[in-house]
Amino acid sequence: MKLANRVQALTPSSTLAITAKAKALKADGHDVIGLGAGEPDFNTPEYILDAASYAMKQGLTKYTPSGGIPDLKQAISEKFSKDQNLNYKDTQIVVTTGAKHALFTLFQVVLNPGDEVIVPTPYWVSYPEQVKLAEGKPVFAEAKEENGFKITPDQLEAAITPKTKAVIINSPSNPTGMMYSKEELQELGEICLKHDLLIVSDEIYEKLIYSEEKHVSIASLSDDLYKQTVVINGVSKSHSMTGWRIGYAAGDPEIIKAMTSMASHSTSNPTSIAQYAALAAYTTDEHEVNKMKEAFRERLEKLYEWLVEIPGIECVKPKGAFYLFPNVKKASEKNGFESVDAWVEALLEEEKVAVVPGSGFGSPDNIRLSYATSLDQLEEAAKRIKRFVENH
Structure with a gap:
């Protein structure tokens, strides 16, 4: 059966593609650090979980x-x-x-x-x-x-x-x-x-x-x-x-x-x-929201500092969300890759760090890194990226 034209015109998600490959490597036992997450790594605050539980018990289903x-x-x-x-x-x-x-x-x-x-x-x-x-x-x-x-x-x-x-x-x-x-x-x-x-x-x-x-x-x-x-x-x-x-x-x-x-x-x-x-x-104060924000703030400062020290990587420091969007075109060219997408794929294969190529966001010279993960993981990821760039 032929699919509708509107569906055939869709562009596959580069985010999902890199995530799928990272998951496959993890399943094979590799130590993969995923920096593609588009969601906070914190659990939903307890008072919200309690409200959901109460709603269910009250029959609000x-x-x-x-x-x-x-x-x-x-x-x-x-x-x-x-x-x-x-x-x-x-x-x-x-x-x-x-x-x-x-x-x-x-x-x-x-x-x-x-x-x-x-x-x-x-x-x-x-x-x-x-x-x-x-x-x-x-x-x-x-x-x-x-x-x-x-x-x-x-x-x-x-x-x-x-x-x-x-x-x-x-x-x-x-x-x-x-x-x-x-x-x-x-x-x-x-x-x-x-x-x-x-x-x-x-x-x-x-x-x-x-x-x-x-x-x-x-x-x-x-x-x-x-x-x-x-x-x-x-x-x-x-x-x-x-x-x-x-x-x-x-x-x-x-x-x-x-x-x-x-x-x-x-x-x-x-x-x-x-x-x-x-x-x-x-309808509850934002104490938990602010705690999460402060954790993100600390991660941003550290990861930005580590990234801009890597040769060939340039980065505009963001003011919000939980992503960095560095330009790695110089690094990828010096490393001998024909595109940033190829550089991203090799980074995952060789150093087991999953980032999202900027081509999926309409910016082929960049990559997106999410800092919605622990500081230890971010520091290790930065070390691996630096080693990858220097080895090539």
């Missing part, structure tokens, strides 16, 4: 409203008010089966065939694929390394055509960890307003910031930008709840209503138990 339970929507609304001074009513919030599902559903309800979405590179691997699945066209704007992996207003303006429907802003970013400042967001926002573009603001890493800068949501900068923006977020990264699959979108009531209707025909509703767990996450 049935269908819920498609857009999420009212109490969780209220908690999300209060979180927006406290953190970004944003005010969203229940009708402006939809709870989804993870932030990825929020993005997928959003593109399904706003894009028509041929509509263009501007995707800054480097990008999270699912952005262009989700746009394509909605029969849209991803248009890439290169966020240059020398500009801290951020697109400029001129680049955004140059990428806009009569078919442009939306632009994605991911700050803090996966894979680079970069952040846009309030002033930079304001400039980009003015261009979006000028051309009537929907702003898709992915803020899933907002709680994991290690500089003195504060997270700014572009929706908070003006009434017009508030109306023009759909904010995507969730508890996966902030509360180490990746497997619970709770995300959400907030924005224009008409878009949120359409997303809720579509969810009712796809997932019915987010898992009831996970929603009550997320409710506990948002």
Whole structure:
């Protein structure tokens, strides 16, 4: 049977490919250090586990409203008010089966065939694929390394055509960890307003910031930008709840209503138990979140220090998330490899260190390393990478 064209157009995930190979080597008894993880290595906090257990014992295991339970929507609304001074009513919030599902559903309800979405590179691997699945066209704007992996207003303006429907802003970013400042967001926002573009603001890493800068949501900068923006977020990264699959979108009531209707025909509703767990996450203080953040901060400082000492590796120091995105083009060329992808494959085979090639993120000269693992493992990984570079 011939598969649908939309599926045949998908690009295989480089993240999954390297992870599969690393797992195969581990299964054969090799000491593999995996730096490809896109999730915190901490368990979900105990108070959230307790809330899930309590919900189950109370029989809260049935269908819920498609857009999420009212109490969780209220908690999300209060979180927006406290953190970004944003005010969203229940009708402006939809709870989804993870932030990825929020993005997928959003593109399904706003894009028509041929509509263009501007995707800054480097990008999270699912952005262009989700746009394509909605029969849209991803248009890439290169966020240059020398500009801290951020697109400029001129680049955004140059990428806009009569078919442009939306632009994605991911700050803090996966894979680079970069952040846009309030002033930079304001400039980009003015261009979006000028051309009537929907702003898709992915803020899933907002709680994991290690500089003195504060997270700014572009929706908070003006009434017009508030109306023009759909904010995507969730508890996966902030509360180490990746497997619970709770995300959400907030924005224009008409878009949120359409997303809720579509969810009712796809997932019915987010898992009831996970929603009550997320409710506990948002109605308890952030002590555990801050402890996790401090551990990530220490790891970032150490791993960055170790990496930049390796010949041929250059790295823009990130401000958020839990990734480093070093440029290893010089190292790979000096080591005699035809591409960074080949260098990454050899690193795994010879030194048993799994990193993700930047080609999967639209940046073939870079690699992504996650520091969501112990300091001991990170130090050993850095030693192995250095040995690999020097041996070649």
